Amino acid sequence: MIITFAHHKGGTGKTTSCLNIAGYLHECGRRVLVIDCDPQANATSGLGVDPCSDRLSMYDVFMSYAGDYPAVGLADIITETKSGILLAPSSLDLVGVEPYLYTLNHRAEILKDAITEVGDEYDHILIDTPPSMGQFVLNGLVAADQVVVTFDSGVFALKGAEALSTIMEDVETYVGDKVVADVAVLTRWDKTPGTPVSAEGFGARLKQLFFGKTDSVNNDEENERLTAFENDVKRSFKTVYTVPFDTNVQKAQEKGIPLAQFAPQCEAASVYREIADMINSQ
Numbered sequence: 001m002i003i004t005f006a007h008h009k010g011g012t013g014k015t016t017s018c019l020n021i022a023g024y025l026h027e028c029g030r031r032v033l034v035i036d037c038d039p040q041a042n043a044t045s046g047l048g049v050d051p052c053s054d055r056l057s058m059y060d061v062f063m064s065y066a067g068d069y070p071a072v073g074l075a076d077i078i079t080e081t082k083s084g085i086l087l088a089p090s091s092l093d094l095v096g097v098e099p100y101l102y103t104l105n106h107r108a109e110i111l112k113d114a115i116t117e118v119g120d121e122y123d124h125i126l127i128d129t130p131p132s133m134g135q136f137v138l139n140g141l142v143a144a145d146q147v148v149v150t151f152d153s154g155v156f157a158l159k160g161a162e163a164l165s166t167i168m169e170d171v172e173t174y175v176g177d178k179v180v181a182d183v184a185v186l187t188r189w190d191k192t193p194g195t196p197v198s199a200e201g202f203g204a205r206l207k208q209l210f211f212g213k214t215d216s217v218n219n220d221e222e223n224e225r226l227t228a229f230e231n232d233v234k235r236s237f238k239t240v241y242t243v244p245f246d247t248n249v250q251k252a253q254e255k256g257i258p259l260a261q262f263a264p265q266c267e268a269a270s271v272y273r274e275i276a277d278m279i280n281s282q
C-alpha cells in the first residue's frame with residue numbers, strides 16, 4: 001500500500017505523521033519505505049540522514065526523466081536508516097527539478113512509474129510531500145493508494161483541505177486515478193485549559209511563560225473553536241485521529257529515530273501506533 005501525506009499548508013504534521021507511522025509499521029515487522037518528496041528534506045533529516053551530503057537522492061530519480069540525465073532509479077538511492085526504516089532521501093537540490101518537470105507530458109506520473117521498479121519489495125511505501133501545490137504533491141497524490149491529510153489547529157488548515165480536495169478531483173479527471181483520502185490526522189492538538197497550541201496559542205503561551213500574562217486568549221472559546229474544527233474534519237473524513245502536543249516528537253526527530261524507538265510510552269506515540277495498526281489491518 002502506498003500512502004501519501006499531504007496538506008499544502010506548512011507545518012500541519014505531514015513529516016511527523018509519515019515518520020512515526022513508518023516507525024510503528026517497521027516495529028510490526030513490515031517492510032517499510034519512506035520516500036521524501038520534499039525539497040526541505042525533513043523526513044530525510046528526521047531519519048538521521050544528512051540532506052546536504054552528495055549521495056544520490058530523489059533529485060536524481062526525477063532528473064532521470066528529463067532529457068539526457070543518467071538513469072537513476074529508486075533502487076539506486078534507497079538507504080537503510082539507523083531505525084531500520086528504508087529511505088529514498090531528498091536533498092535540498094530537489095527544488096531545482098520542478099522547472100524541468102514542467103517540460104514533460106507525463107510529469108505527474110513520474111513517482112508512480114519510479115515506484116513500479118521497487119514496489120513489490122515493500123509492504124508499505126509512505127510518501128512525504130512539501131507544503132505547496134506543485135509537482136511533488138501531484139506526483140505523491142497520483143502514486144498513492146491512500147492519502148492521509150494532516151491538520152494543525154490553525155485557522156487556515158480547513159481552507160487548505162478544501163483546496164487539496166479540488167486537486168484530488170483534478171487528478172481523477174486528468175490522470176484517471178481515484179484518490180482515496182479517508183484518514184485525517186489532527187496534530188499538536190491540545191485542548192487542555194491553559195495550554196492552547198494553535199498558531200495564536202503559541203504566542204500566548206510564550207507571553208505566559210516570559211511575562212506571566214494569560215493574554216486575551218480565552219481557553220473556553222479556543223476549546224470551542226477546536227471542537228467545531230474537529231467536527232468539521234469528522235464530517236469530511238471516515239477516520240480522524242488526534243495526536244496531542246508532545247515534546248518527545250521534536251526530540252525524536254532530532255535523534256533521527258521514530259517515537260516507536262525513542263519514547264514508545266508517550267501519548268503521541270500511542271496514537272501513531274493505533275494508526276499503524278489500522279493501516280496494517282487493511
Ligand SMILES: Nc1ncnc2c1ncn2[C@@H]1O[C@H](COP(=O)(O)OP(=O)(O)OP(=O)(O)O)[C@@H](O)[C@H]1O
Nearest residue numbers: 010011012013014015016131188244245246249250
Ligand atoms: N504532536 C506534536 N507535538 C509536538 N510537536 C509536534 C507534533 N507534531 C509535529 N510537531 C512539530 O511541529 C513542527 C511541524 O511538524 P511537521 O514538520 O511534521 O509538519 P509538516 O506538515 O511536515 O511541515 P512542512 O509543511 O514544512 O513540511 C515540527 O517541528 C514538529 O516537530
Ligand SMILES: [Mg+2]
Nearest residue numbers: 014015038042
Ligand atoms: Mg514536512
